[in-house]
Amino acid sequence: MRDKNIFITEVSALGELLMEPALKRDFNRRAFNQYLVMFARLVLAAVFIYAAAGKIDKPLMFAEQIREYKILDLSPLLYIIAIVLPWIELLCGISLITGVLIRGASFTLTAMNLGFLTVIVYKTFYEMASADVAFFDVFFDCGCGFKPTHAWKKILEDLGLLGLSLLLLFSREYRFILLRLRK
Amino acid sequence: MKIRNVLIQTVAVCGISTAIAFTYNGFSDNGINPFIKAANGEIALDSDNGVDGSIGVIRLKQFRTMSEKKSVFLDARTESDYIEGHIPGAILFDYYQFGRFADKVLPLLDPESEIIVYCSSPVCDSSSFLARELFALGYLNVYVYKEGFSNWEKEGLPVEKGLE
Structure with a gap:
């Protein structure tokens, strides 16, 4: 009888532990994180696949758009970037959807977003200095695969994408993975 | 998250992309030869x-x-x-x-x-x-x-x- 009581108290203790608010909160937080991660994956994949599709078969056009930045005008390198970059964007997008090599893809996306942000900010200040326009009036085609917009909108957009890719990169775990090549 | 794994995966993603990109570029009508143009x-x-x-x-x-x-x-x-x-x-x-x-x-x-x-x-x-x-x-x-x-x-x- 005494033993049984002990058993019951133990079970109820376990139950209480399961209902422990802190644990419950942790469980909810992790579920929420997974929704956030899934959201980031889908948004980034959509943006990058769309951007890649617009320039994947137009390396010359893309090279021209890169040249417009007046940063890189080195013949073979410029064209190699114009050929390869859209494919990296496309494969990263596919990787985010399928989950294959997702950690590498998120690192690549983070690096690319940082790079894009840098050159767009550079170009914005360049335009401000050379054409003498106010920050909020700078307007150009960034060559990202979308229509020309105001630079400040593009910078905000890029910051958002950078945030999402950082979130993905530092996410502890991923769900909905088609094939796990590495842990 | 092991940094080594991240780097290996990154190299894999970029490497596969580069390989596909150049293969596609070779067959595409709009392909360019990056080394020939001045x-x-x-x-x-x-x-x-x-x-x-x-x-x-x-x-x-x-x-x-x-x-x-x-x-x-x-x-x-x-x-x-x-x-x-x-x-x-x-x-x-x-x-x-x-x-x-x-x-x-x-x-x-x-x-x-x-x-x-x-x-x-x-x-x-x-x-x-x-x-x-x-x-x-x-x-x-x-x-x-x-x-x-x-x-x-x-x-x-x-x-x-x-x-x-």
């Missing part, structure tokens, strides 16, 4: 006048004086740029869709007439590329208006809008 998009433009065996670069002043001759303008930019504004009488020839426009525009061109190709600004490539392509097809009087449409607008010259 810097600044100045391809095969080795003189200021179209002497035999080369394509001429032309400046605004020059073709103003030869306007009494029969000359045709080709707009190498995209259709949306063309609709926004182009040189009056210019024919749209989007270089990035060469196949599509070649069928439409080439029959309209007289190989004897002077063809002046332009794109948006001095740094754009498409006019030079288009000129080289036309030259190879036997249109020997091809000139590139290197200063581009931005210069035309800046000079306050007439601009036509919309598709003809």
